[in-house]
Amino acid sequence: MSELQAKHLKDYLAPAFTISTLALDVNLFPNATRVIATSEFNTERQGEPLLLDGDGLKLISVKVDGKPYAYELLPGQLKLVNLPAHFSLEIETEIDPLGNTSLEGLYMSDGAYCTQCEAEGFRRITYFLDRPDVLATYRVRVEAPKAGFPYLLSNGNKVDSGELPGERHFVVWDDPFPKPCYLFALVAGDFDLLEDSFTTASGRNVALQVFVDKGNLHKAHHAMVSLKKSMEWDERRFGLEYDLDIYMIVAVDFFNMGAMENKGLNIFNTKYVLADVETATDDDFHGIESVVGHEYFHNWTGNRVTCRDWFQLSLKEGLTVFRDQEFSSDVGSRAVNRIQAIEVIKNQQFAEDSGPMAHPIRPQSVIEMNNFYTVTVYNKGAEVIRMMHTLLGEEKFQAGMKLYFARHDGQAVTCDDFVAAMEDASGIDLSQFRLWYNQAGTPTLKIVDDFDADSGRYSLSISQQLPAQAGEGAKPMHIPFALELLSADGKSLSSQVLDVKLAEQRFEFTGFDAKPVASLLQDFSAPVKLEYDFGTSQLITLMRHASSEVARWEASVNLISRAIWANHDALGAGEAMVLDGRVADAFRATLLDEELDPALAARIISIPSINALIEQVASVSFDHLVHARHYVLEELAANLEDELLSKYRELVGIDSPEARALKNACLAMLCRAGLCPEALVQSQFEQSLNMTDSLAALAGAVAGEMDIADELLGRFEARWKDTPLVMDKWFVLQSGRQDNDTPSRIRALSHHPAFSLQNPNRVRSLIGAFAAANPVQFHRADGEGYKLLTEYLIKLNGLNPQVAARIVTPLIQFAKFDAKRQGMMKACLNELLTLPELSRDLFEKVSKALAQ
Template sequence: MSLQLAPTARYRKDYKPPSFNILSVDLQFYLHDTNTRVVNTMQIERQVEGADLVLDGEKFELVSVVLNDTPLVAGQDYQWSETALTIYNAPEQFSLTIENKINPSANTALEGLYKSAGVFCSQCEAEGFRFITYFLDRPDVLAVYTTTIYAPDNGEYPYLLSNGNKLAEGKTENGLHWAKWHDPFPKPCYLFALVAGNFDCLEDSFTTAEGRLVQLQLFVDKGNLSQAGFAMASLKNSMAWDEKRFGLSYDLDIYMIVAVDFFNMGAMENKGLNVFNAKYVLADPASATDQDFINVEAVIGHEYFHNWTGNRVTCRDWFQLSLKEGLTVFREQEFSADMGMRAVNRIQDVRIIRTHQFEEDAGPTAHAIRPDKVVEMNNFYTVTIYNKGAEVVRMLHTLLGEEQFQAGIQEYISQQDGKAATCEDFVQAMEKVSGKELIQFRRWYSQPGTPEISISSCFKRRNKTFSITIAQASDKPSNAPFHIPIKVEFITASGESIHPPELAENGLIELTEPIQTFDFTGFNEAPVVAPLANFSAPVKLTDHRESSELITITRYATDPFLRWDAVQQLYVQALKDAIEQNAEVALPSALIEALQAALLDNHADPAMTALLLQTPSEEGLATEFHSIPVEGIERVVTELHALLSRALHDELIAAWQRTSAQYVASDIAGRMLSNTCINFLSSRHNSEQVAQAISQQFAAKQSMTLVFGALQAAVHNEHPLAKELLARFESDWCQAPLVMDKWLAVQATTRSAHTLERVQLLMAHPAFNWGNPNRIYALLASFSHNFSQLHRADGAGYRLLIAAIKRLNTANPQVASRLLSPLLKWQRLDTTRQALLRELLTELRAMPNLAPDLFEKIEQSFAD
């Protein structure tokens, strides 16, 4: 038996510019289900003397190689392997034509060119273009593309789409029709796109600030046109917002979005032709929740904003991925905040950082936002690269202010337009326009981990001075001190906000040393310090403040995040105390009173009230422990939910009656509170009033938000109505796959002792499909985040997930890798669970042909 070779790591320090550059590429595709022919003609020039031309290419059949009209001879003029084509003795400038054949129908990994559900579709980021044809598959090779697509003229593929502007279309004498596209802007091959199929098309237009009339086309599966209107409106809002906020306008004559159901990612920003997972396009009130609408708007915006921050300016290498993704997530977050509820959006962003990104920082796959090493590029698409990357950009915005930050963006784009840039280029642009030295700030790009800060204070009544001392530490001992922007509020016990003259207008303190003291004057009494307003830095605050201080912040802080955060800290303190003392969960009476008052306040923001009532999840609470007490976490989270259900029952009923009486499309905040209330109330199984409330809300057919909120509350609280509502929901929506994803997910996330067995049954249900990532994410990825059931003491949760990963190892390794991530914290579990997971991961590691995506993560978990 042959020994399987371990995949090879790549290092950022080893970057070298390409030995050749591809100036232009002319692609011809002759589409066929199993035998698509690709003719690739490249104009190439040498960059380095003496080097052979080595092109990337995998998993297709090579037909011919022609250099300057001369056919090349295998073994003499070129050599090929499973992963590369090497051309010997290439001249300084030349034309190279390669013909090859691929099988799109066999491409279950959905990377490269594939055919699913009757549609030809491509996905090339990060390194998928090498599955289409031989090429220099790296982001710093930018070429001008012309693409001609031929397909049978039989009505199956009326739309033949690619990047750029359409030059021509027509029919051939042998029964084919064709379309020719040209993208005038040089781009890396990961931004190439091809789609062919039969769709419904929603058309509109947008006139840019420069007067360019842009044709807008949104393609969806037949019969889904009525659900495309919100996505189109979101696109137009994105285009207008980017002009107003960032001064950036669209640059082609057409902008297209295609929604497909078989797609590994959320969406892809291919130049002029965005390919979307249908779940981030299709939305109407009857079939999509408010959160679905918010997600559609955010992802539409994200991919559009990439036109400048990702496409016109791209990455030099994949280690710079956060250059485009972190910046574009920040832009997306600002767009969503300007379009919706800024405070709510910010808190939702923070929840992702604290629950998922901090956990990633604490685990074996921890990496900086600009990593130094990688085995499999697809593993780079992490919450660290995206969400922490956005927080780093946000810190720059905080340090520089809006005006200087925008000037920095303009400097960055003007200097790097049409180029492949680095994170250093971005920071240098910010330094140049602001005059602010950011040498220490660069550590956010190179150092992994989550900084931890602690705060102590001293009040001197005689001279009315108040001092705070802030210390920073790191969970990674080798890290040097970070440059941390900390926004603070000072609040008196009576609720007065104090702004001392020494404090910057925006409340900003800049922590640069391991420990620093800041002095302030004008205080008659010691105030309560409320740090990290608007979550001004992705750090942990480790000091244990008194409950009275947190209650003061909850009542009086002007920053909404600070109020929410204070309540979260009170919850976490109560939960941790209950675990450590093996006692029942208890909350301060003042917190209960504050929550009661918020529920009864007709003038309070319902969305903020709902967020104050959102208790820590099991998964979120686990991030508070180095050694994770699984049973303890399950117990206290259940107890806290029951405690609040009892203590707030009357107020929850009153708030639910106030917010659930009538559906109004714009009342997202009201529905947030309604769903929060019904979730708590559903734990009261013997109340006829609660049963009626659940039934009434479930009957709100005009609003999926309310319907699904009632279903989720009943199922997650194991209310007697749950079984009936699940059956009715299935009957109503069995023909709508995206809605049935919610039905699968709500059952997979239930904390019932029978959930695992239910998931096993659902894997055989018609609504589930092993070939469709959306179905796998809905059922199995949802289960992987069901903390107590994944970590069942008998190991059944681990075995279920590992079996799914083995099945997907070769079929779709990207999806398999995502399912693996929640198992990588195994060394923080108790010895019994550690032994179970070590055995299963060792068995997985020994699989023949283990995907590099999985190999890299398993090796990291063992090395930690």
């Protein structure tokens, strides 16, 4: 793979050629689709060759200004020379949608044609300048047999349609807004259609359409409600109105991503559209609302204003994740939504920041762009926007957004352009803050506090330590540090946001009668690690009295984590494990707090996962951690058994997501500790009227290794074997089983009639979930978990490299484990590296891991 060269941000050059308009004529056939692309080109650098990107195309003809033109075919490119300053270029190609298993470009999903062009999939449709800074208006004509493909969809507004000989038909779409080719979309198929409309703030009527597979129309209503809710929210919160006459969503089962924001025609994974109470959990409903909102919000933050180059990906993704998080928080529980966002950063993004794929939210180099659709670019990118919002406040932040759109509507711009708009609108200097875009890794804040009883002065010393990933010459970051000080009995004494800008900084506060309890980095005001020696009594005070519900949750995570790590260390020292009774009392108080949001209580009493705990330390004795966590879980559940059962029974029959969250959290703790009666689990499974409770009962039986687990799994399978998204949940449960037969069970299930290695959802549910969410079996001492993942990575390498590269992540994050496990993981990576046709996607991750 030595010929693979990284691309660097510093090497960016504006394109020598631009394209003002593109007319596409797409004649659909499964194995021989014909595409005629006619583009109007312009250049001010006449004499330079035109190099067009192409991948897997059969070239039929090339014409310039209507006449055949000489060309040269290079690896991945079409080269034309001696071109005039202005010209029309017509290229005809043939492609094979049915044989396209990569699911990039134009491909077939369950008999329907669909596209995925971000990041670099358009080059699989025609030769083109496949880069985000080339914007053109699109006019698209699609032709197909009418019988099997009554719906022919593309971006923009429908302007023409008609019948053709041979029982074929055509539709023409026109998009008046210039866009890069990655936003192009085409769908052709036979669907059920849900229709509605939305009247914008200015009085325009927008037609809304959701297309789903036949028989699934009843599962599309929540997506439609979510779309209308998103449109109303974006007008109210950001003053942004939709701009076309129609907005369409199409759900397809074969899709590498969650969804795609193609202008006016969003293509979605079925996972984020199809839902009813029988087949979808409360989390599924929330996920659909969030993702529908995310893709709709892209209409302005990503489509109307887009990225100059792919290194600027966080310009649109970080900003839009922030917007969808705010949407979810405004229409739901702000505390629970914030906790979910924090968990992603602490449990996944921190791992990426310390691993071989560490990169800033604006990467400096890349081999395969698909590898940078990461939690760093998306979720840490959102935290950077959130910090900016904290520093500016809502009013100035909104002024910055308005200035950003006024300056850059219809342009492809950079992260610096966004920050400049925020600075100019607010008058706040963000020059040091810009380091968040360029320095990789997670800063650590070490906190030392002191109280002088004589003067009543409390001091807080903060030292900022930057990781090696930040690079040589890294500078201290600008960190908004939210702080609340409480009295020992829980009364709030002060609350403010500190500006941490120096490597060493000291803050002093006066007027205290006793040392206050500090709620540090409240609401996770910056994506940093915190080192402070909290005492048990301090954490209990914060759990009970912090004004921020998020801070109360964070205190609970710290409290139970301290107990687990103390027992981890005790095992290493050959000492007996114990659990401080005050820990159980603190969790008991949460369960008995009738004023607490049940969904928040469910979060507070949930024990951190093994993967989450691993991210809290530099290295781990894995086996000791597994035993210590299980001991603490068992002891806590035993201490709270009566309260857990009582709370469970109190919540049975209450039909709300919040009540179900706490009820099923109680059930999960009892089951995992081996304290739950099988009859209770079986009763919930059999009497459940919704997928949330049904799945929670099944998960409890599996986690508790109950005798009825196999029977319930079999009954669940028999009922839902023909419903793919529900079978995904079944595959996840099977992949998460803790017994030593799990690897062989997974191999057998890969031949299950409901499983397909070509379908990303199935792969993620069985193979991906095993590697990412079953650490006990994935990191088993005999290395069988690593071998299992490697087997399927080899199969996926030639089938769908993008999916392979995404599920390899647990294998490359070996640095915290013991030498034996590291050796086995590296051996598997070396096996992958020797594959004769290793994809760019896997090569980049594997080679960087081994180099580390």
